[in-house]
Amino acid sequence: MAPVESVVRKQAEEPAPLYRAAPHNIEAEQALLGAILVNNEAFYRVSDFLNPEHFFEPIHQKIYQLARDLVRAGKTATPVTLKTFLDANIDIGGMTVSQYLARLAAEATTIINAEDYGRTVYDLFIRRSLITVGEDMVNVAYDAPVDFAPRSQIEDAERRLYELAETGRYDGGFQRFGQALTTAIDMAAHAFQRDGKLSGIATGLDDLDRMMGGLQKSDLIILAGRPGMGKTALATNVAYNVAQAWRGEVKPDGHTVTVNGGVVGFFSLEMSAEQLATRIISEQTAIPSNQIRRGNITESDFEKIKDYSIELQNLPLYVDETGGLSVAQLAARARRLKRQRGLDLLVIDYLQLLSGSTKRSSENRVQEITEITTKLKALAKELNVPILALSQLSRQVESRDDKRPQLSDLRESGSIEQDADVVLFVYREEYYHVMRKPLESEREKFAAWLADSDKYHGKAEVIIGKQRHGPTGTVELQFDGAVTRFSSLARADHLPERM
Numbered sequence: 001m002a003p004v005e006s007v008v009r010k011q012a013e014e015p016a017p018l019y020r021a022a023p024h025n026i027e028a029e030q031a032l033l034g035a036i037l038v039n040n041e042a043f044y045r046v047s048d049f050l051n052p053e054h055f056f057e058p059i060h061q062k063i064y065q066l067a068r069d070l071v072r073a074g075k076t077a078t079p080v081t082l083k084t085f086l087d088a089n090i091d092i093g094g095m096t097v098s099q100y101l102a103r104l105a106a107e108a109t110t111i112i113n114a115e116d117y118g119r120t121v122y123d124l125f126i127r128r129s130l131i132t133v134g135e136d137m138v139n140v141a142y143d144a145p146v147d148f149a150p151r152s153q154i155e156d157a158e159r160r161l162y163e164l165a166e167t168g169r170y171d172g173g174f175q176r177f178g179q180a181l182t183t184a185i186d187m188a189a190h191a192f193q194r195d196g197k198l199s200g201i202a203t204g205l206d207d208l209d210r211m212m213g214g215l216q217k218s219d220l221i222i223l224a225g226r227p228g229m230g231k232t233a234l235a236t237n238v239a240y241n242v243a244q245a246w247r248g249e250v251k252p253d254g255h256t257v258t259v260n261g262g263v264v265g266f267f268s269l270e271m272s273a274e275q276l277a278t279r280i281i282s283e284q285t286a287i288p289s290n291q292i293r294r295g296n297i298t299e300s301d302f303e304k305i306k307d308y309s310i311e312l313q314n315l316p317l318y319v320d321e322t323g324g325l326s327v328a329q330l331a332a333r334a335r336r337l338k339r340q341r342g343l344d345l346l347v348i349d350y351l352q353l354l355s356g357s358t359k360r361s362s363e364n365r366v367q368e369i370t371e372i373t374t375k376l377k378a379l380a381k382e383l384n385v386p387i388l389a390l391s392q393l394s395r396q397v398e399s400r401d402d403k404r405p406q407l408s409d410l411r412e413s414g415s416i417e418q419d420a421d422v423v424l425f426v427y428r429e430e431y432y433h434v435m436r437k438p439l440e441s442e443r444e445k446f447a448a449w450l451a452d453s454d455k456y457h458g459k460a461e462v463i464i465g466k467q468r469h470g471p472t473g474t475v476e477l478q479f480d481g482a483v484t485r486f487s488s489l490a491r492a493d494h495l496p497e498r499m
Contacts, residue, residue: 023127024056025120032117033060034108036067037079037101043071046118054125059092063101079105126164133160155332162335162382201262201345201386204241206488207475208462212422215242215345215386216469220377222351222416224391224405225426230460231390232271232349233279233484234426238388239264239347240280243317246344262344263316265337267330269353273319277312283485284308316341326355327375334383343385348376350390351416370415377419391416393425403432407465423466428479430456460486 035042052065066085067077075081079101092100137157144153200214215221215238225231245261268276282289285304291297292305318337325333330348337343348354356368380387393409405425410416417423460479464472478487 022056022131023124025124026057028117028120028124029055029057029060030104031108032114032121033063033067034104034106035114035117036064037077037082037105038108040067040071040077042114043067043077045115050118050122054122056121056124056128059090059100062086063104129164130161133157133164151329155328158332158335159328162339201242202245203238204245205238205462205475205477205486207477211464211473211475212467212470215388216421217384217386218381219386219421219468220373220380220419221386221388221422221424222391222410222420223388223424223426224393224410226393226397226403226405228431229426229428230479230481230484230486231426233283233479234462234486235347235349235388235390236276236279236484237283237486239266239317239345240283240315242345243315246316256342258342258344263342264318264345264347265334265343266317266319266347266349267325267333268319268321268349269323269325270349271321273321276319276321279484280312281305281308282483284312286480286483286485288482289484323353324355325353327372330354331375331379334379338383338385343383346380346383346385346387348387348389350392352392366415373415373419377421403427404461404463405465417466420466421468422464425461425463425465427461427463428456428459429461430459430479430481459489 032042032046047068050064052061052068055061055064063082063086066082070077070081079098083098083101086097088097090097095103137153140148140153141150144150198209198214200212200216200219202209202214203212223231223235242262243264246258246263247260248256249259250256266276271279278289278292281287282292285301285308287297287301287305291301297305318341320333322329334343334346351369351372354372356371376387376389391410393405397403397405397409404427407417407423410423458479458481460477462475462477464470464475466472476489478489479485480487
């Protein structure tokens with residue numbers, strides 16, 4: 001090991017590292033402020049996206065803030081009106097406040113360039129923010145508290161980076177009606193191209209799509225039901241239908257946009273990915289999943305499974321089977337999936353298996369569910385995708401004669417009902433009818449029970465208990481319990497004529 005003296009001598013001989021100033025452009029800031037002071041109309045060209053904290057120089061932050069406050073108050077922002085609100089003793093590069101403001105106005109360029117200067121100032125602020133995120137990551141990694149896991153730091157950094165990516169835009173504000181009209185026509189054209197001519201993503205269940213118009217972007221959709229009703233089966237069916245219908249289009253800039261169907265992210269907090277895959281194979285091949293698991297299949301069944309498996313290989317369906325996720329972890333993984341693969345629909349099975357991100361919320365289950373649903377709704381808006389979250393119902397359903405679920409049956413219902421845009425209930429009378437089976441020795445009761453069996457067999461109801469942008473009501477579906485598959489119900493008035 002080298003002596004301490006030689007190490008110190010070697011360090012002294014090395015040139016000191018150059019100091020790197022944070023990215024900024026003082027001239028652009030001065031040009032913009034000068035334009036605003038000469039003509040306050042320049043302020044309106046940047047007010048939608050530019051805030052005082054986006055400026056690098058503290059005095060420029062103060063000047064912009066004062067100018068903004070004066071203009072919004074209906075007053076004129078000029079060097080004369082501004083100087084009364086600034087400390088006259090401030091020295092700015094050897095100039096007084098009055099001299100500096102007068103110089104900004106005197107050297108101002110035309111307001112035509114104001115927006116370009118504003119964008120330059122804003123972009124440099126974003127660069128400085130990126131540096132801050134990076135520095136914070138390094139400092140926290142060096143001096144992390146004992147209870148702060150590395151995974152939490154990664155999630156926090158991802159969240160901050162995603163926020164920067166999403167807020168670094170200049171769009172917004174008023175637009176010409178013609179532009180809004182073009183957007184509306186584009187939406188209609190996309191709906192026309194989609195299966196079922198829907199404004200949202202088609203679930204593959206025609207009657208449900210007609211009632212809902214498909215799954216709408218940024219909606220939080222709650223799918224609730226008692227155990228055994230088929231919540232997971234319905235969610236799996238919808239996820240498969242959406243992924244199977246996916247069709248993308250490559251744009252001139254190289255990125256792919258979804259034209260039909262969608263890329264699906266499935267958080268399976270209860271079942272493993274293998275169980276989910278077995279369910280989907282069972283649904284598509286019509287071979288019961290318990291037979292697939294036991295290997296109780298014929299050679300032709302195996303060939304059918306093999307053929308469907310090849311077809312399902314390239315399905316844009318991504319499964320995360322991690323149990324015990326917090327809502328913050330789920331959000332971080334969803335953001336990552338959208339960034340890397342794209343994302344059009346997020347499915348969560350199920351809500352009550354998520355945990356809150358704070359210790360305080362976990363002490364109170366109602367408070368924790370409130371945090372989860374609020375953050376899921378915010379995530380749906382942030383990612384601009386529908387989120388289909390499954391939820392358990394309370395046992396009070398079982399105590400009623402009519403066991404069709406209601407909004408009040410949702411566990412910790414206050415926040416779930418409030419935050420959800422759509423609430424769906426899955427109900428199968430057949431499930432309860434089987435449980436009511438009388439003894440065969442009671443002939444009259446057994447005959448009546450048998451007569452009702454055909455009425456309920458293979459049928460399910462999806463009850464739309466809440467829908468912000470559409471009607472409520474009930475949709476009847478076909479349900480094949482052996483392969484856990486929901487499908488549209490063939491109605492008598494839609495059947496072909498009998499010969």
